[in-house]
Structures are given as C-alpha cells and as structure tokens.
Amino acid sequence: MLVWLAPGVPYPPHRHAGVEELYLLHGxxxxxxxxxxxxxxxxxxxxxxxxxxxxxxxxxxxxxTSTRDVLRGPSSNDPVGTPAxxxxxxxxxRAEAYCLDCLSRMYDDPAPTVWRYLSENGILGRYAECANxxxxxxxxxxx
Numbered sequence: 001m002l003v004w005l006a007p008g009v010p011y012p013p014h015r016h017a018g019v020e021e022l023y024l025l026h027g028x029x030x031x032x033x034x035x036x037x038x039x040x041x042x043x044x045x046x047x048x049x050x051x052x053x054x055x056x057x058x059x060x061x062x063x064x065t066s067t068r069d070v071l072r073g074p075s076s077n078d079p080v081g082t083p084a085x086x087x088x089x090x091x092x093x094r095a096e097a098y099c100l101d102c103l104s105r106m107y108d109d110p111a112p113t114v115w116r117y118l119s120e121n122g123i124l125g126r127y128a129e130c131a132n133x134x135x136x137x138x139x140x141x142x143x
Contacts, residue, residue: 001065005029007058008105015049018066027059033096054106056132096131097139106132 005011005027022031022042029036031053036042044050046066100118104111118125118140125138 001063002060003063004060005053005055005058007056009055010106011050011053012071013049013051015070016044016046016066017068017070018046020044020063020065020069022064023062025060025062027055027057029053029055029059029061056102056106097126097128097141098132099130099135099137099139100125102130102132103140 020043022029022036022044024036024038024040024042026038031042031050034042098106100111100114103114123140125140127137128139129136130139
C-alpha cells in the first residue's frame with residue numbers, strides 16, 4: 001500500500017503479524033531510534049513490534065505488511081494518568097533531544113500534560129538544539 005503520514009502524527013505502537021517492508025519515498029520517518037530518509041528501506045520480522053513511529057515532516061512510503069498487525073493500547077505498566085505513547089517514546093529515544101513545543105505537537109497533547117509527565121519521570125531539560133525544529137533552548141531526552 002501507499003501510505004502518507006501527516007506531519008507530527010504518531011502511528012500507534014504495534015506488533016507485526018508478518019514481515020513488514022517499508023520503502024520511504026518522501027519526507028523523514030522515525031522508527032524507534034532510527035531516522036529514515038527518502039530511498040531508505042526498513043524490514044521488520046514477524047513477531048517484532050514498533051513502539052515509536054513518527055514523522056516531523058510528514059512522509060510517504062510504500063508499505064508491504066500484514067493486515068493483521070496488532071495495534072496496542074495503553075500498557076498496564078504505565079503510571080496512572082500517563083499516556084502510554086509518552087512512555088514508549090521516551091524508552092525509544094537514545095540521543096535525540098526535543099523541545100517541549102515539539103513534544104507537545106508529536107503527541108497532540110497540551111504542553112502542561114507533557115511537562116507533568118517529564119517532571120514525574122525525572123526527565124530534566126537541558127540547553128541544546130531540538131532535533132525536530134532546530135531551535136536552541138530547553139530540550140528533553142530519555143536519561
């Protein structure tokens with residue numbers, strides 16, 4: 001199938017029911033901690049899963065996958081009141097740092113909600129360039 005992902009819209013965490021092959025045609029796409037660019041290829045084996053799939057720019061790809069992939073909802077391990085997508089996002093980050101505005105847009109949650117989650121989980125800001133918008137300021141990344 002030909003898939004277009006709108007800018008800033010995350011794809012839900014999921015488990016692959018079969019082999020998944022993705023060819024990125026346009027834009028940039030983050031899958032876990034890997035950033036794909038036009039022309040890149042990603043293969044996922046049956047039984048594996050993705051917690052974090054997101055595009056700041058929006059992207060278009062050719063996706064060969066099973067129609068029986070299992071989309072996952074909130075995990076029972078999440079603290080009360082913590083959206084599961086924050087937990088998955090921060091677990092998948094390795095080196096990238098994002099500003100509060102970009103984190104808020106990534107998950108379509110108000111900045112105060114994102115800030116509360118960061119604070120409750122001991123994730124402190126530091127002065128750096130945001131990996132998404134490029135602005136210098138307070139950014140956050142997984143410890």
